[in-house]
Amino acid sequence: MLIDQARIHVFSGPGGEGCVSFRREKFVPKGGPDGGDGGCGGSVFLEVNAHVRTLLDCREQPRYRAARGGHGSGNRRSGKDGRDLVVRVPPGTVVRDAETGEVLADLVHPGEQFAAGKGGRGGRGNAHFATSTHQAPRHAEPGGPGEERWLELELKLIADVGFVGLPNAGKSTLLSRVSKARPRIAPYPFTTLEPHLGIVALDEERQFVAADLPGLIAGAHEGKGLGHQFLRHIERTRVLLFMVEAGAEDPAHDLEVLEREVSLHGPALLEKPRCVVVTKGDLLPPEDHAAACARLGLPDARLISAQSGEGLAPLLEDLWGLIARSLEAEGTAPADEDEGEDE
Ligand SMILES: Nc1nc2c(ncn2[C@@H]2O[C@H](COP(=O)(O)OP(=O)(O)O)[C@@H](O)[C@H]2O)c(=O)[nH]1
Ligand SMILES: [Mg+2]
Incomplete structure (x- = not known):
């Protein structure tokens, strides 16, 4: 058997921060909270592509980092979602957790995907936290963290x-x-x-x-x-x-x-x-x-x-x-x- 292998390090994007902001308009002295939500971080997917025939690319370029989510801003504007990253792998790629050796996926058919790292969720902006008793919240959520892991890819050639x-x-x-x-x-x-x-x-x-x-x-x-x-x-x-x-x-x-x-x-x-x-x-x-x-x-x-x-x-x-x-x-x-x- 001929075996091609690669170890890759994937990082999904953290979510963007929620924003603390208050409406500022002429003649409206005390506007309510209008901080928007952070965008979601990008996820990393492995996807089977029939044109890819070996793990060479993964060996040469073993780090994959998806984009972080954009921060929220005033006027309830949400941050942009981070772009997902798609890593192309050949049909027949077996994916293992590099630490435990556990088989996580056996990717066979073109188009088949494995979510290797899920992007962090975006933090909520302060507009979410207004209540009747607390009309001017000065806090918002941070974005959720991204994930990081080592994967071992293996392909029979x-x-x-x-x-x-x-x-x-x-x-x-x-x-x-x-x-x-x-x-x-x-x-x-x-x-x-x-x-x-x-x-x-x-x-x-x-x-x-x-x-x-x-x-x-x-x-x-x-x-x-x-x-x-x-x-x-x-x-x-x-x-x-x-x-x-x-x-x-x-x-x-x-x-x-x-x-x-x-x-x-x-x-x-x-x-x-x-x-x-x-x-x-x-x-x-x-x-x-x-x-x-x-x-x-x-x-x-x-x-x-x-x-x-x-x-x-x-x-x-x-x-x-x-x-x-x-x-x-x-x-x-x-x-x-x-x-x-x-x-
Ligand atoms: N001049 C020349 N010598 C070569 C070339 N390719 C291989 N050789 C030499 O030929 C010998 C045998 O080569 P090798 O690749 O080991 O042959 P194999 O037994 O078929 O694997 C070695 O001394 C090589 O350096 C070439 O393109 N030009
Ligand atoms: Mg020889």
Whole structure:
């Protein structure tokens, strides 16, 4: 199982103060109390958004503070309510109280909300406190306090892209070059394969999870089966990125080797959308990318260099395009509900 986590600190807004004020008008020497109420403080909500795919934003920006309520003023004017703050989280986010570990919410469906902190109520102004015996109250209420708490968010991730390459192809280097965060990996029983994971963020809206799958190839060499759970995970990986080295004796042959070994795990894996890259392009003499790939017998491949950064941005765009298409197709397909809890 791949797990993304974030700890966030939420603060709802305190309510605004009630106002102490008296009517002042020409020819009305002793106006009554007219202090308005404070506005309510803003609340903090977590809300499921289908476009958010990881907890990256919450990790990078873990503090969420909603606005305070405005203070009341004279002439019975109420203070403005503080604006609520909506924190977007991906579908499947489990919310825990960070101190007790208690599960507070399991957010699944787009639009679903969890009230993480309720704004304080606004204090009442002195206009509220006039009575027949006490016509000029000089007091008003303070606003109610806001709430503050730490929450622990957790999300089970599926790798969107799996990197497949022979040892030394440059998988780990590429992953470290393009990813912004490292989610945790829970152990998969019965497998020697330890994936390395990274979250790739093209921008706020376009994020995906990439996994470097070293043992996918090594395991096949040793004739070991992958753990059932892990295989199931790989099967749900949307896109495979095949990586061969520019400096290899015969890159086209390397690709055939990779395909053969991947298919040993499951022929269906080869039907996944894919990209092929020739890595370490910086080691080639400078020439046109397409020409270089054609010369190496891989006319459909892209040339990249994790070292110089060349070709990486268009590669990520390509990968995202394939992922987005797969997500779209899934959106119209029946929901996949038989995952079980053991993944
Ligand atoms: N010149 C060059 N070397 C690279 C590049 N990417 C990786 N390497 C080197 O190739 C070796 C293997 O890389 P690594 O990422 O560990 O490969 P992996 O076994 O597929 O994970 C390391 O010495 C890297 O420094 C690249 O773009 N250009
Ligand atoms: Mg490696």
